Amino acid sequence: MIQTPGIVLTLLAFVLVIGPLVFVHEMGHYLAGRWFGVKADAFSIGFGREVAGWTDRRGTRWKIGWMPLGGYVKFAGDMNAVSQPSAEWLALPAEERARTFQAKPVWQRAIIVAAGPVVNFLLAILILGGFALAYGDARTPATVGQAIPGTAAAAAGLAAGDRITAIGGRSMDTFEDMVRYVKIRAGERVRIDYVRGGRAASVEATIATDRQRDRFGNDYQVGLLGIAPAAPLVRPVGLLEAPVIAVERTGQIVQMMVETIGQIVTGRRSVKELGGPLSIAKVSGEQITLGWDAFVFLLALVSINLGFINLLPVPMLDGGHLLFYAIEAVRRRPVAPEAMEWAYRGGLAAVFALMLLVTINDLGNFGLWRALSGLLQPS
Structure with a gap:
């Protein structure tokens, strides 16, 4: 007998997965930026029009957008998509300019950008370490x-x-x-x-x-x-060994992800297996009905996925920024703004194309295309 968690529970579970993971990811960027003295103008969970928010004493606007499919930290000085110095940035007072993202050396900018995915991996390691402590290590x-x-x-x-x-x-x-x-x-x-x-x-x-x-x-x-x-063979795990086992398991999950992507690229696996937000919502609802341990384990898996995907060297993602910073470190000068702008346009197009593909896959998995096909059949 097929069991479904229902739309309300599915939506609630999806928010409980995406909300905290996006918050943790962006908090990584925010804390690293704050460590290096970069002012944050805004910290948003979700996109679109602000639903609720407040401004702290540092001038950061903390807000929730109506579309809970991501989030962002807007650092002072981010006046263009490629986060490079502009005439507007140069016009800022020297003291204010020193607190902007662009004013920081490339290694600090790289750490700020990498901190988001790194914190996602750390959260997964914390969860998997907790499972190792609670249930032991099965070998x-x-x-x-x-x-x-x-x-x-x-x-x-x-x-x-x-x-x-x-x-x-x-x-x-x-x-x-x-x-x-x-x-x-x-x-x-x-x-x-x-x-x-x-x-x-x-x-x-x-x-x-x-x-x-x-x-x-x-x-x-x-x-x-x-x-x-x-x-x-299940053996108990101590507090010092749990993080080691958690790192090992995280590495195994990442290895499977890399191999699966390789199979898709080489055509050994269908692109129809790629899922998007709708699939995450569906799985979230299903896992929460299986118990909190299954749901928390899903949090770890999605957190690893979020960290891994963001590290891919695609413009618009954190990995794309890191790629340009690596080039800048080698060349000892930033990539030309025009080249970065075109790269980011291409990256944006690629991300939108991927989102369209996974949404089509998700709708197909939900049976929408079969239903429409049935309606269009001649009677």
């Missing part, structure tokens, strides 16, 4: 508990007790490593290296496609070899 050995009959593992001749050492040339230390690798490689033929009775061997197998449907009616296609795990 199921990369040993075949059972080669499930009728699966690729059984067809390849794997048997209980075989210790998997590598799949597709990648070293496997735990069963979780195998799951992460296989899950995103449905249909690929891989080499499996294993040890049986102290002797090394290898075999070729094609990862099957496992089609699944969850309680919310979502359909998934994941890779499946058909290896059941051996008995899991």
Whole structure:
């Protein structure tokens, strides 16, 4: 039976995910700017017309926009899209100009820009560290508990007790490593290296496609070899070790994201799998019905996604700014304003195109295009 959380709970969950993560991201920029003496004119959660706000004693306007799909910090001196000195900026009094973003050396500007994504990663590490403390560290050995009959593992001749050492040339230390690798490689033929009775061997197998449907009616296609795990080993984690495990897990999530993007770019995975705000809203509503632990884990995943995407070297994103600062550091002079302006126009067009694509995908996943197709069919 398909269960749905309802529109009200979905919207509430979406706000509870996006709002805090955007706030944390922008707070990273704000605090780094304040550390280096840059005045912030505005700190906004959401875009568009101001719904509520106040001005603090430093002159910063804190506000909430009506469209909760992002946010921004407007630093003093940001008088153009590329944040470069202009005639208007040069006309400012020297004392006021010294407190602007453009007046700071390139390394300080880079830290201010990078602070947003970095704080997103730190929040995810804090959450994952908390999970490690609460639930321990599961390290199921990369040993075949059972080669499930009728699966690729059984067809390849794997048997209980075989210790998997590598799949597709990648070293496997735990069963979780195998799951992460296989899950995103449905249909690929891989080499499996294993040890049986102290002797090394290898075999070729094609990862099957496992089609699944969850309680919310979502359909998934994941890779499946058909290896059941051996008995899991869960050990308690101390306070000092928890951050180490959290960093490791964050790195594993980022690695999966990079590999998935690579599969989309090379055509091995469909662009239809890309989702946008509507998908995040849907998943947020579903996860909050599964309990607060599932919802908080989703916060960590979305925070990692937000940090990762913002570090991509695309103009308009933080990574685009950092790319230009790196060029400036090497050349010892800023990139020409005209070149930056055209780059930012291209980046803006790319971001809008991506948003249009993921929105079309989201609407398709919600069944809108099938419904419209049905209405247009001749009776």
